[in-house]
Amino acid sequence: MNDEQLELFPSFRKAEITVSPDFSEKNMVSIRYNARLKRQIRCSANGIFGRPELILPEYMKSDDFAKSRDLAAEWATYALRRKTQKNKARIKDILSRFWQSIDQVLAERGETSLYVVEKLPPIISKGNHHDLEQIFAAVNETYFNGKLQCRITWSNRTGGQSFHSIRKDPFTGESFHLISISRGYDFKNCPFFAIAGVVYHECLHIAIPPKQGSKRRIVHGKIFRQHEKRYIYYDEWQKWHKEVLPENIRIMRKKR
Ligand SMILES: [Zn+2]
Numbered sequence: 001m002n003d004e005q006l007e008l009f010p011s012f013r014k015a016e017i018t019v020s021p022d023f024s025e026k027n028m029v030s031i032r033y034n035a036r037l038k039r040q041i042r043c044s045a046n047g048i049f050g051r052p053e054l055i056l057p058e059y060m061k062s063d064d065f066a067k068s069r070d071l072a073a074e075w076a077t078y079a080l081r082r083k084t085q086k087n088k089a090r091i092k093d094i095l096s097r098f099w100q101s102i103d104q105v106l107a108e109r110g111e112t113s114l115y116v117v118e119k120l121p122p123i124i125s126k127g128n129h130h131d132l133e134q135i136f137a138a139v140n141e142t143y144f145n146g147k148l149q150c151r152i153t154w155s156n157r158t159g160g161q162s163f164h165s166i167r168k169d170p171f172t173g174e175s176f177h178l179i180s181i182s183r184g185y186d187f188k189n190c191p192f193f194a195i196a197g198v199v200y201h202e203c204l205h206i207a208i209p210p211k212q213g214s215k216r217r218i219v220h221g222k223i224f225r226q227h228e229k230r231y232i233y234y235d236e237w238q239k240w241h242k243e244v245l246p247e248n249i250r251i252m253r254k255k256r
Contacts, residue, residue, distance in 0.1 A: 019066045024054070024073030031069060033058045040216060041098075043076035052076035064105050071098040079215075092214045099212055123153040123178070127186035130195055136179070139199050143230070148203055150177035158256060160184045160249040162198050164205040177206050184248040190240070197237025204228060 022031050030047040037057035047053035054076045060069060075094040081087055125132040132152045140148045155162065162182045166175050179202040185195045208224050210217045228234065 019063065021061045021063075021066075021069070024070050026070050027052075027073035027077055029054050029073035029076050031056055031073070033061055039099075041072055041075070043079050045080055052080050060102070064109070065102070068098060068101040068105060071101060088214055092212075095214065096212055121153065121156060121180075123151055125152050125154070127154050127183070129186055129188050130190065130192075132179075132181055132195075132199070135192070135195050135199050136203075139196050139203055143200060144203065144207065148206060150179055150203070150206055152179045152181065152199070154186055155180035155182055157182070158249070158253050160245060162202055164202045179203065179206075182245070182249070183252055184245045187248045187251075189244060189248070191236075193233035194237050194240040194244075197231055197233060197241070200231050201228060 021033075023029070024031060028047075029043075029052045031054045034042075034055050035058040037055070039057075041057070042055040043052050044055070045052060052073070054069075054072055056069065056072060059065075060072075071094060075091060075098060078087055078091050078094065125136075132154065136150075136152045140146050150164075157180075160182045162185075163180050165178050165180070167178045168175050179199065181195070181198055181202070185198060204224060204227055205219070208221075208227060210219045211221060212218075231237065
């Protein structure tokens with residue numbers, strides 16, 4: 001449709017007017033953006049006339065998130081009120097609908113979920129001393145009846161972090177779980193039970209996905225911690241994790 005044709009349909013024009021991303025008129029809430037936020041929103045009482053101010057992840061600035069922003073603004077007005085039982089329930093409900101709407105917009109854009117990180121690191125499961133594939137198979141068999149599906153790799157990060165993420169296969173376009181284990185575990189001094197411990201922990205993140213609480217995502221909730229302790233070498237692994245791993249990471253960083 002060209003400009004002339006548009007004149008015949010004024011309503012089309014109207015629909016094209018962009019909504020301000022800096023203010024939710026419906027709720028009188030001003031909005032700021034933070035590029036570091038991903039799956040978290042915040043609010044304060046710093047808006048105009050003591051109204052709430054909402055802080056959203058930068059990517060929510062675009063027009064397709066306008067309705068989601070109104071939901072978030074509604075959340076902000078309740079989040080700053082007294083936390084009565086009723087209010088807490090309402091906050092939780094709005095927040096859950098808000099994240100659902102975000103996922104919907106992303107799905108419409110062809111982006112599966114926020115947890116999907118586009119760039120795929122090389123997947124290397126054979127380390128200098130330990131083969132993660134082997135350890136994963138044992139953990140999977142023992143604790144998940146061999147039903148867990150994921151890929152596993154030694155991490156390139158030097159921070160000593162092990163983590164779970166959802167990636168997209170560049171060839172098939174399918175999403176898969178990826179477990180990344182800190183190289184600090186790929187040492188001769190690392191016993192099998194320690195690697196199996198961290199692998200089990202990351203596997204649990206697949207079996208017990210994070211839940212949305214009233215303020216933030218609950219990653220290591222009560223149920224997660226209960227399950228984590230079912231690992232028979234839990235105490236031994238924790239001891240190794242606290243006492244030996246930091247030293248291995250120090251050595252690792254020196255080598256770089
Ligand atoms: Zn964890």
